Amino acid sequence: LQDHNSKDYRDSKRPLSLSKGQDMLRKARLYIQQRQYNEAINLCKSLINLALEGLSYYHTYDRVFLGISVVLGFVGWTTYAFVLIVKLHTRLNKPVCQLGKLSSSDHLPTIFIGAGVVITLFLRIQSCPWTYYIYCLLPVPVWYAVIKEFRIIQDVMNLILTHPAKSMGSLILFILGIETMIASFFYRQVLIFGLVSIAIWPVHSKLLHQNKAMSLSWIFFSFILAVFPLMPVVGRSHNISLVTGAGILAVICSFIFLNSFKMAKAKSIETTTIVNRSVYTTQIAGLVLSIYVVNMTHSSLADKHGLPLASQIISWTTLASSLLIPLLSSTLLFQRLLSVNLSLMSTYLLLSTGYEALFPLVLACLMFIWINLEQETIQFHNTFPAPKLSLIDFAQRVDGALIRHLELDDVRRSYFFIFFIVTAFFGTGNIASINSFDPASVYCFLTVFNPFVMGALMMWKILIPFVIVMCAFESIQVSTHLSSNSLFLIVLVISDIMALHFFFLVKDYGSWLDIGTSISHYVIVMSMTIFLMFLSRLAKTLTTQRIGLHEKIKQHFM
Numbered sequence: 001l002q003d004h005n006s007k008d009y010r011d012s013k014r015p016l017s018l019s020k021g022q023d024m025l026r027k028a029r030l031y032i033q034q035r036q037y038n039e040a041i042n043l044c045k046s047l048i049n050l051a052l053e054g055l056s057y058y059h060t061y062d063r064v065f066l067g068i069s070v071v072l073g074f075v076g077w078t079t080y081a082f083v084l085i086v087k088l089h090t091r092l093n094k095p096v097c098q099l100g101k102l103s104s105s106d107h108l109p110t111i112f113i114g115a116g117v118v119i120t121l122f123l124r125i126q127s128c129p130w131t132y133y134i135y136c137l138l139p140v141p142v143w144y145a146v147i148k149e150f151r152i153i154q155d156v157m158n159l160i161l162t163h164p165a166k167s168m169g170s171l172i173l174f175i176l177g178i179e180t181m182i183a184s185f186f187y188r189q190v191l192i193f194g195l196v197s198i199a200i201w202p203v204h205s206k207l208l209h210q211n212k213a214m215s216l217s218w219i220f221f222s223f224i225l226a227v228f229p230l231m232p233v234v235g236r237s238h239n240i241s242l243v244t245g246a247g248i249l250a251v252i253c254s255f256i257f258l259n260s261f262k263m264a265k266a267k268s269i270e271t272t273t274i275v276n277r278s279v280y281t282t283q284i285a286g287l288v289l290s291i292y293v294v295n296m297t298h299s300s301l302a303d304k305h306g307l308p309l310a311s312q313i314i315s316w317t318t319l320a321s322s323l324l325i326p327l328l329s330s331t332l333l334f335q336r337l338l339s340v341n342l343s344l345m346s347t348y349l350l351l352s353t354g355y356e357a358l359f360p361l362v363l364a365c366l367m368f369i370w371i372n373l374e375q376e377t378i379q380f381h382n383t384f385p386a387p388k389l390s391l392i393d394f395a396q397r398v399d400g401a402l403i404r405h406l407e408l409d410d411v412r413r414s415y416f417f418i419f420f421i422v423t424a425f426f427g428t429g430n431i432a433s434i435n436s437f438d439p440a441s442v443y444c445f446l447t448v449f450n451p452f453v454m455g456a457l458m459m460w461k462i463l464i465p466f467v468i469v470m471c472a473f474e475s476i477q478v479s480t481h482l483s484s485n486s487l488f489l490i491v492l493v494i495s496d497i498m499a500l501h502f503f504f505l506v507k508d509y510g511s512w513l514d515i516g517t518s519i520s521h522y523v524i525v526m527s528m529t530i531f532l533m534f535l536s537r538l539a540k541t542l543t544t545q546r547i548g549l550h551e552k553i554k555q556h557f558m
Helices: 002-013 018-033 037-059 063-089 098-105 108-125 130-137 139-148 150-162 164-184 188-199 212-225 240-264 273-302 309-321 333-350 355-381 408-426 430-436 451-479 484-504 512-526 528-544
Strands: none
Touching: 018 037, 063 130, 063 139, 063 150, 063 484, 108 130, 108 139, 130 139, 139 150, 150 164, 164 188, 164 408, 164 484, 188 212, 188 408, 212 355, 240 273, 240 333, 240 355, 273 309, 273 333, 309 333, 333 355, 333 451, 333 528, 355 408, 355 451, 408 451, 408 484, 451 484, 451 528, 484 512, 484 528, 512 528
């Protein structure tokens, strides 16, 4: 009798016990029989709200527990990546006395093994699914690796405390920069503030006095690039005149760059002049041909004559050769970059229907200026005797002895890189063009609806700005003598911090659009590291590999 009474007491304390739910249903039926419909409706609404609260309670029963495990894993992994950066790629790593190291970490394995056993027993008693074991046990080895290198974290904290004002200012700028990128996932216009802030970098770093022309060009193109987030998303309006204008400007810019190569008069250029002239002539002719194809195709479709066969053949040929022709050009830094950008621009013109055709052109110009300014930064700080950019050869392996340690400027370079990647993704609303799937963008290739081919073409259109940014970052890495592993670890830390932020923004309520958008943002940032690894491999292939005529390339350090 006592057990029965205690059970009734517990049920009465629940917001929606089984007996209470049955009583509410009985009352609702009674109200309906008595024609008291308003009371029945109000009672049913209360029952529905209580039922929804119950469902939410059971669905989120382990949310806090699992959330803490995931956060611990994120923070631990990010901290470990930071420790690796300091240990392997900075001058802070000091040899520690072996005796002191052993005495401080003797009991660590026992402590963490014990923690793992306790967590396993707890999950076993709770009869949790196997996925819980992954979430809860993964932070254990990660934090073991972090605590084992606690002396490095201590050295970093001591260094920060010696310059508190400077460290706090850098931290605030870092946080504001990351928050700007996160906000741009929801509002494209936020990119404007980031680009304006980046535009004043030469003024802040005193590069304006060292190289006024490049600094003013950087400010100018940064402001031009900041206009694109204000424009409507791609696909809502067509303007072939802008595509034609972008193509003409690309041709003019290519002639300007070629003229600057001639003025450089580098000895390594003279041995491959005939080959390079043939490649550049072919690529500039391809640009002109792309302009003609775009106009001819849209004019033919407007006149109801269908897609001309010649346009289709030229378009597919341009697409197929866009990754092969650059491999025929010289591997000298600016020459190879020009060749890559010309090939990508030809393809992008064929996939454009409006103002977005100007975007990769402006982005490429800004990347060229960025490479020059970073070289000026190295020379300004006298980090090491930097060679001339016109003499740097992608194909030549950098001596391991010349690889330098990381500095604070390298964190800025990595941030600039990720910001430009985000700008390339959202600058023209390319994500919206995929969602709306405007078929006009692929009319130069096909007009018969084929979702797989059209989707592949649209994906390549989105990838082209990424490749432009990645090739520029590869150039900066080579010209500043940085290890690719060190920069990758910095990028990993920044992307993990963004992913942790988006983890807290994931929704399980609201419309399907809100829920799907929050999950997709989290997945995009989580997969950013893998995506950037693929882009890095592609950029390395496009910049270092060459088809034939290897014997005619001179090494610029000879």
